[in-house]
Amino acid sequence: MMLIPRIIFQTVVLALQQIFANIVRSILTTLGIVIGVASVITVVAATDGLQKFVLKEFATIGASKVWVFPRMPPGQRDRYSWRQLRITVPEAEGMLDRCPSLIRLTPIVEMSTSVSHGDVTKSVATVQGVNSSWHLIEDRDILQGRPFNSIDDEQRLQVCLVNDKAIEELELDANCVGQRIDVGGRSFTIVGVVETKTVSPMFGGTEAVSEVYVPFRTALTLRPEPRMYIIAQTRSPELFEDAREEIRFYLRRSRDLKPDEPDTFGVQAIEAVISQFKRLAAGLGVFLAGIVAISLVVGGIGIMNIMLVSVSERTREIGLRKAVGAQPAVILLQFLVEAVTLCLVGGAIGLALGYMFIGVLKFIPKSPLADAGVPFWAVLLSVGFSAGTGLIFGMFPAIKAARLNPIDALRHE
Amino acid sequence: MSSVDIAIRIRGLEKVYRMGTEKVRALAGVDLDIRRNEFVAIMGSSGSGKSTLMNILGCLDRPTAGSYELAGKPTHRMSASQLARVRNQEIGFVFQSFELLPRATALANVMLPLIYSSRYWLSARAMARKSLERVGLAQRMTHRPNQLSGGQRQRVAIARALVTNPSILLADEPTGNLDSKTSDDIMMLFKQLHAEGQTIVIVTHEEDIAGHAHRIVRLRDGRILSDHPTADDPTHQTYLRLAASTAASLAQGATA
Numbered sequence: 001m002m003l004i005p006r007i008i009f010q011t012v013v014l015a016l017q018q019i020f021a022n023i024v025r026s027i028l029t030t031l032g033i034v035i036g037v038a039s040v041i042t043v044v045a046a047t048d049g050l051q052k053f054v055l056k057e058f059a060t061i062g063a064s065k066v067w068v069f070p071r072m073p074p075g076q077r078d079r080y081s082w083r084q085l086r087i088t089v090p091e092a093e094g095m096l097d098r099c100p101s102l103i104r105l106t107p108i109v110e111m112s113t114s115v116s117h118g119d120v121t122k123s124v125a126t127v128q129g130v131n132s133s134w135h136l137i138e139d140r141d142i143l144q145g146r147p148f149n150s151i152d153d154e155q156r157l158q159v160c161l162v163n164d165k166a167i168e169e170l171e172l173d174a175n176c177v178g179q180r181i182d183v184g185g186r187s188f189t190i191v192g193v194v195e196t197k198t199v200s201p202m203f204g205g206t207e208a209v210s211e212v213y214v215p216f217r218t219a220l221t222l223r224p225e226p227r228m229y230i231i232a233q234t235r236s237p238e239l240f241e242d243a244r245e246e247i248r249f250y251l252r253r254s255r256d257l258k259p260d261e262p263d264t265f266g267v268q269a270i271e272a273v274i275s276q277f278k279r280l281a282a283g284l285g286v287f288l289a290g291i292v293a294i295s296l297v298v299g300g301i302g303i304m305n306i307m308l309v310s311v312s313e314r315t316r317e318i319g320l321r322k323a324v325g326a327q328p329a330v331i332l333l334q335f336l337v338e339a340v341t342l343c344l345v346g347g348a349i350g351l352a353l354g355y356m357f358i359g360v361l362k363f364i365p366k367s368p369l370a371d372a373g374v375p376f377w378a379v380l381l382s383v384g385f386s387a388g389t390g391l392i393f394g395m396f397p398a399i400k401a402a403r404l405n406p407i408d409a410l411r412h413e
Numbered sequence: 414m415s416s417v418d419i420a421i422r423i424r425g426l427e428k429v430y431r432m433g434t435e436k437v438r439a440l441a442g443v444d445l446d447i448r449r450n451e452f453v454a455i456m457g458s459s460g461s462g463k464s465t466l467m468n469i470l471g472c473l474d475r476p477t478a479g480s481y482e483l484a485g486k487p488t489h490r491m492s493a494s495q496l497a498r499v500r501n502q503e504i505g506f507v508f509q510s511f512e513l514l515p516r517a518t519a520l521a522n523v524m525l526p527l528i529y530s531s532r533y534w535l536s537a538r539a540m541a542r543k544s545l546e547r548v549g550l551a552q553r554m555t556h557r558p559n560q561l562s563g564g565q566r567q568r569v570a571i572a573r574a575l576v577t578n579p580s581i582l583l584a585d586e587p588t589g590n591l592d593s594k595t596s597d598d599i600m601m602l603f604k605q606l607h608a609e610g611q612t613i614v615i616v617t618h619e620e621d622i623a624g625h626a627h628r629i630v631r632l633r634d635g636r637i638l639s640d641h642p643t644a645d646d647p648t649h650q651t652y653l654r655l656a657a658s659t660a661a662s663l664a665q666g667a668t669a
Contacts, residue, residue: 325577
């Protein structure tokens with residue numbers, strides 16, 4: 001039937017006329033919807049931007065890295081001492097052979113000791129003992145000189161790498177390769193300079209600090225029973241679960257743990273953290289959008305309110321339309337279309353406002369929301385939601401209008 | 414009188430209103446036939462039931478009992494949706510207070526019934542123009558009601574009632590809000606429409622307005638009190654001539 005699309009078109013025109021005829025009232029009415037949609041868009045985009053920002057940070061840390069570290073099993077403090085839980089040199093050295101999912105690893109000996117160059121002394125500096133795989137795992141460029149190689153490690157050479165912050169703090173020459181510094185009372189030759197990689201403070205990263213690296217076995221000569229953890233790299237990011245099981249199997253055997261005893265070490269990958277974070281972010285986004293959606297419902301009640309006013313205000317008009325032959329369904333449609341149009345116009349303004357907010361947030365310097373984008377589903381959702389609000393909350397006034405007896409409506413004052 | 418000629422056939426029409434616990438019988442059994450191309454005035458004091466009858470004739474209200482056939486269609490058995498179609502296609506209704514849409518132009522007001530029938534916008538526009546020309550408002554099509562005089566507004570309302578080419582034109586106190594000069598103009602328009610073949614029923618309480626019609630139906634307490642032709646009815650004229658000549662011959666016979 002040709003009638004229905006034409007009636008819809010005419011009622012939309014009529015609804016727009018009504019909206020413009022009472023422009024101030026219409027604006028006030030749709031304010032709830034405008035604010036609702038604008039906040040949904042803003043919240044969703046902000047969550048999206050934050051998530052992208054965090055994931056980028058995680059990517060700098062590395063996606064295929066696995067950390068192995070001593071961990072006190074919960075409630076077992078009486079049984080173990082931290083000293084017992086330390087990862088031993090043989091454990092570290094045997095791991096690569098027993099865990100086929102790992103492509104390389106480096107044990108990391110972390111020690112605080114004094115470092116000095118000539119008259120300049122840093123009494124507490126972090127010195128790390130690493131092997132040559134460290135360069136590949138951490139992916140840090142060598143700015144000057146050379147990286148560590150296996151000979152440095154095997155021969156326990158007194159060589160070291162520094163970063164530019166250390167150059168600055170120890171007042172080394174800009175071209176410091178070949179210069180000597182004292183580490184824990186011994187003299188080391190600087191063979192190279194590594195770039196500094198920082199993680200945003202938001203994720204526990206700190207300002208760039210002085211870093212000094214020595215070969216792993218050389219570090220062992222400084223600390224015979226060192227505190228140590230391992231960074232390993234899996235052959236691919238999705239092999240993390242395999243790698244963890246291999247490492248657990250290997251370490252539980254080497255530590256002689258019985259089946260009912262808990263692990264005395266931890267194995268963690270950035271991948272696991274990322275997926276956990278993604279779930280968290282998605283949940284948070286839905287939760288926030290849900291809270292904001294309440295304002296859409298409130299806005300819908302505002303629409304219903306004004307539609308009811310509109311119905312009683314225009315009772316005579318409804319009566320006339322019925323008297324000249326408007327079907328009850330057409331009257332129903334007219335008021336529904338009016339409510340939906342009102343909501344959709346509000347939704348469109350809200351959408352524009354939301355995009356504006358996000359645009360402003362993006363332009364704040366160093367904004368973590370720089371990559372924020374409004375996902376298409378959010379646009380669909382909020383537009384759909386505002387149309388739905390109009391439909392649901394317009395239904396009651398529309399039915400009221402459609403049911404009016406023509407003569408009663410015409411007699412209405 | 415064949416059934417083809419019958420525009421309105423009413424039998425035993427009753428309307429009872431409930432006012433709280435009290436029942437008011439606005440119509441207490443009305444029988445009425447109106448032929449095509451009749452010009453009927455329904456008269457009565459307030460409370461006589463004339464407006465109730467008019468609303469039922471216009472399918473704006475439903476009778477409590479009785480039957481009402483409009484152009485052979487039994488409206489008392491119709492659904493709300495079917496009644497809407499009858500109002501749209503068979504009936505043109507003129508209200509005392511015009512009932513024009515204040516923000517719409519005269520043309521848009523006249524087009525309103527056509528919006529609710531399956532006509533294309535352009536043909537609807539052409540029909541509305543023709544209808545406005547018919548009531549003598551060709552120069553006022555783009556005016557809004559507040560830019561028009563009372564008589565012009567009622568002409569717009571009449572144009573709207575005529576635009577669907579209805580079987581009957583119903584007018585409820587069409588001159589009730591107009592001064593006497595304008596009232597006469599409107600009544601002349603009704604007479605002209607009647608002369609063009611339109612069936613017209615008007616409700617009024619003014620004798621001189623009713624005098625323009627060819628038949629007057631008087632109501633009292635929901636019943637028909639009297640139903641007779643007026644001096645304007647051509648058949649009535651014949652009757653009067655006949656009566657006069659009869660009276661004259663009788664008089665001649667008496668003197669003879």
